Amino acid sequence: MRDRPYPARPNERLAMAQGENAALRRVAFLIGQLELGGTEKQLCLLARELRLRGVEVHVLVLSRGGPYEQxxxxxxxxxxxxxxGREPSGLSTLNRNLMAFVRLVGLLRDLRPDVLHAFLHEGYMIGAVAARFAGFPLVVVAGRRGLRHFERRRxxxxxxxxxxxxxxDHVVANAVAVAEDARTVEGVPARKLSVIYNGLPASAFEGAEPERVDTSLPVVVCVANLRSVKGxxxxxxxxxxxxxxxxxxxVVLVGEGVERGRxxxxxxxxxxxxxxxGARNETAGFLARADVVVLPSLSEGLSNAVMEAMAAGRPVVATSVGGTPELxxxxxxxxxxxxxxxxxxxxxxxxxxxxxxxSLGAAARAWAGKNLxxxxxxxxxxxxxxxxxETRRAG
Structure with a gap:
């Protein structure tokens, strides 16, 4: 694995010592919704493990829940x-969103988290401002999960x-390509950037019963939301x-979305x-059935679908975009x-x-076990x- 130019930790001993002095009591995660998706899955994994380590965790949802809420x-x-609201712009939507913003500021004041970690564009755009309106010192972390240049923002x-x-306070990217995009396109200083790769639970490396697919042909599996960006x-x-x-x-397409009819x-x-x-919470059976796993995305951060295929030891064909070459x-x-x-x-x-x-499947599985x-x-x-x-409290 190549060295990451944006390390997540500057010095392990120093970080551990700081951890003893700056106890992490409460973390709030902010995200738009909890539908099936790679970012939502990673949020759930991180939230669950923090909870198991004794950290109080709250998840704040901007607009709607979804399967991961349960x-x-x-x-x-x-x-x-x-x-x-996600309705077309108008006075009623504006009023609703202003009330929701006030609700977010009030909730932060009530919860008083040590850290607010906001995911995806709408999360960190709203969350960072609300955190400063809350009026007490807390660390604000923005999670970058994709490439800004692809979206051609105004x-x-x-x-x-x-x-x-x-x-x-800090920006966490899930791939070197995402961090470099944030630095060059948005002008985020390198000192405010860290790369932390997505993680896989142990269950991703366990064998699964192949899903039944009634065909005599080779099976090509793609796990992706049916959106145009997935190619x-x-x-x-x-x-x-x-x-x-x-x-x-x-070809077996595991996912749902607006492109299905087309x-x-x-x-x-x-x-x-x-x-x-359709969309599935569990995809291991389809991966086990695949002769080849494909991801033809036009843009990616660090694909959970590719990671899970690697953990399952399946050979992967994917487009060379975002963090996929790193995988x-x-x-x-x-x-x-x-x-x-x-x-x-x-x-x-x-x-x-x-x-x-x-051989490629075996190499991918071995690398994933060490790095993901x-x-x-x-x-x-x-x-x-x-x-x-520690930096916030020292300042």
Missing amino acids: TLREVGIEVHHLGF GWLLALERVVTRVT LRFLVDAAGMLSRRGRPCT LEAQASALGVDVRFV LEDRGVLVPASDPVALAEGIARLLDDPDLAA DMDVMVDEHVRLYHRLL
């Missing part, structure tokens, strides 16, 4: 709904982000090319076998984004060479929180 409540973590919004970053139309195109070359396969029509027009199985360098097949020809060639290469597929351990992810967050708390 997961949090089952381990004794309180989930607070703030009531922000100039005024980028300027606003830079203002918010100035009142944020699934290029995977369907690649499946069509493979079929025309006499190498047909069954993808179904595309698959029907091309005459390829694409199975839409798959010499351990998978990387192809350019938006290129169905390269995607088809990558899939065919693994299907035609089982020994190569097996959940305890390491939690330890690095705790050390960072302690260091920031």
Whole structure:
């Protein structure tokens, strides 16, 4: 594993000593919603492990809950709904959101967390400002999980982000590529950046019973929300090319989203076998059934889907975007984004060479076991929180 240019801890002994003096009592996480998604999953893992370590954890949800809410409540973590609206802009929505913002400030004053860790764009844009309105010293951490340059933000919004970053104590990126994007696009100083990779629970490395997929063809699995940024139309195109070359396969799409109808029509027009199985809490059975796992994203932070495929020892073909090369360098097949020809060639290469597929899968699993351990992810967050708390209290 290459050294990270934005370390999560400057000195382990110093951080441990600081931790003794700056006890971490209470942490609040802020996020837009708790639907199925990689960021939501990582928040749940981190929140649960902090709770098991004796830290009081609260999760603050801007607009709506979702499947992960029950997961949090089952381990004794309180989930607070703030009531922000997602409707089209208008006076009623503005009033509702102003009331929700006041509710957030009041909740922070009541809870008085040591750390507010806000996830995703809307979370850290709202959370950093609310924390300063709360009027007591607390550490504000922003979690960056994707690339800003891909989203082509308007100039005024980028300027606003830079203002918010100035009142944020630290930015945690989940990949070196994400941290570098925050530094170059948003102008976040390197001293305010750390990289902490996502973590995987031990269960991700355990064997699973393969899901039943009734087909005699090789099975290509993709776990992703059905959104345009995931590039699934290029995977369907690649499946069509493979079929025309006499190498047909069954594509299993595990996920749900607004692109489903368009993808179904595309698959029907091309005459390829694409199975839409919907969103699933557990995907291990589909990974176990896969001959190849594919992620054709146009943009990524650090993909949980790729990580889980690696832990399962499956060979992966993925686009070389965001943090994916950090995961798959010499351990998978990387192809350019938006290129169905390269995607088809990558899939065919693994299907035609089982020994190569097996060796890449084994290498990916071994690397994931060393570098994507959940305890390491939690330890690095705790050390960072302690260091920031000590700095805040010393100042």
